[in-house]
Amino acid sequence: MSKDSSKRDLSLDEQLVAYLDGELDPEGRRHIESLLASDPKVRRRLQSLEQTWDLLDELEAAPASEPLTRTTLEMVALAASNDAQQAVQRRRSRRWQILAALIAAAAIGYCGVAWLTPDPNYQLVRDLPILQRLDEYRQVENIDFLRQLRDQGLFLTPRNDSVADSPRAGSVEADRSPQALKGMISQMPVADKERLLRFYDRFSRLSEEEQQRLRQLHAALQHDPDAATLQRVMENYYDWLQTLSAYRRAELLDLKPKDRLAAVEKRWQSERRRDGDRRLSDKENEALLAFLQEFAARHESEFLAAQSDPKQRARLANLGPGLRHLAFFREVWQPWMAAGGKTPPPMMTEADWGRLKAALSPSMREKLEKMPAAEQWRSLADWLRMAVQQRAFTRGPRSHTLDEDQRLLEFFEHGLSDDERDRLLAMPSEEMLRQLQRMIWYRAKPFTAPPHRSAPRRDPQESPRRDAQ
């Protein structure tokens, strides 16, 4: 093909494509149509361009899922509230600067500016130990509540995973000097700093009274002769709360401290009776999840061979290892778990069973081996379900994080009237969560100044429900 003809073809292609796209002016259109009428090669060319373009219809649309839309809205709401907070801080900061400059010019002099400018890190450093345990502290009224939990023998068990061996991530000793704390903050990885900042923002948004309550609780805890035990009770209590559904948790936290204490004890005891000593540790849960992954890799070819539809088989074989593992889990383990482990798990060999038992602690392994075979499978199904649920709760990339959950609870506790809370509590838990998230979104008024509760923005979708009741 000569250079000229190539150039001509390119230009002709441009015209043909523009013709197909309806982008030619009348003259250009007439020109192409006369070419088409006279030249079969041009006709074939146009047809070929059109047909191959139509093949793009094979490409799938990517519909947005409801959770994605929800997380998008939540993310923007959160960013909006952070922006608003920062704007307020900037405005405040500007006001202080102007004031300081005026005073300095009038009387005190230039050196007064330095004296008057507040250290923005002061509060952060002062409250650092509280910020790092904000979630735990927020669930506890006062030190007496912890003492009562301890005195009733609740939540005393030492934590049985690696976390128990070290202080909670980022925890600090009470007697560290502000300089040492500043140094520690500056050495933190960026992710930890961002996390700290999020906690700081949340703390700053609490009422002055609530901030003071948390400081008092922290001080009381630090000075209690049994501080270590009470701290463990608080951590275990918090962890236990996270194992409850949002609905149950909200129900519990809504009670007065005395009633809550009774309800906590009742629920905790009934769980103990139900689970006995068959609850796995976090470490064992992790080991079970790792076992699932290894199992999928070991039995991959068997799994693919079991696919009766060759197209499905080819598609699965083409997936990346992560997605293939997920498909394996969905098709092999989930149905088995859903059936309650009434039969031995599919594809499980003696060697697999040995590996799985090796992942358990010696005492748990011994207990398992003493059970009848059918009971062993049932226990395994329960454990796997709990391990997967726990992973989804704490690690899922788009599931609720503890932070988000905390935000929901705070809103539930302080952002609603009694009637609204009652109405939410009457709903099934999933529906309640959805409704709560919608209410946060509408009430947060992310684009405006913080709202007055007396005039909440109405969720238009709430109306029919309200009317119906």
Add this chain to the structure above:
Amino acid sequence: MPNFARFAGISTGFAVALSESSVRRYAIDPDVRLMLEVRDDSAAAFEELVTRYQGRLLTVLQHLVGNREQAEDLAQDVFLRVYRARKRYEPGAKFSTWLFTIANRAAINALRDRCRRPEINLRPSDSGPMGPRPLDTMLQASSGQMPARQLDKAEMRDIVRMSLEALGERQRMAVLLSKFEGMSYLEIADVMEISVPAVKSLLSRAREHLREVLQPYLDHGASPTLNLEADDE
């Protein structure tokens, strides 16, 4: 500014005077009206826009970056940018044109970032369910070097997807806006911040490339034994 008019039907807090041409524009495009409500701090309007556009945005972004997860992150980033830019929004174009302009910038930045990271494959042709260098495989097929066999719908879709991924980013974006969003050359030019002739050239080269790769599959389905050189002359 002459001919001021206030558009009725927008929330009561909306007190910005608008030209008649703007009024006509967003009377035609209801999403412009929604966006003006967002500018006026309506959370409900924002939710409506997200609901309306997230799927469309995801479709374009997913085919542009070739990865669902990254496309979701990008789509969320785009809506965050829309929210942050809401006070600067002027109803000067269709809302979708404005949205996809933001999306285009975000995607270009993301693709550039990806280029800077050595651990991520830069060439779309190096990845995908067909294994390494599928474009080579496709060209083999188009030159008749591959054994004949029937292609099913899923494979056809993979081939179409990879032929799209083999295009340059700008060509790919122009194709996606034209195909999925049905945008005119002028709108694509606005979104991509280039001239109309540049769009014409991009789309022409992209479609020629797609034709080269896909025509053998179309002609012979299972057994591409001829190439189309003869047709070119």
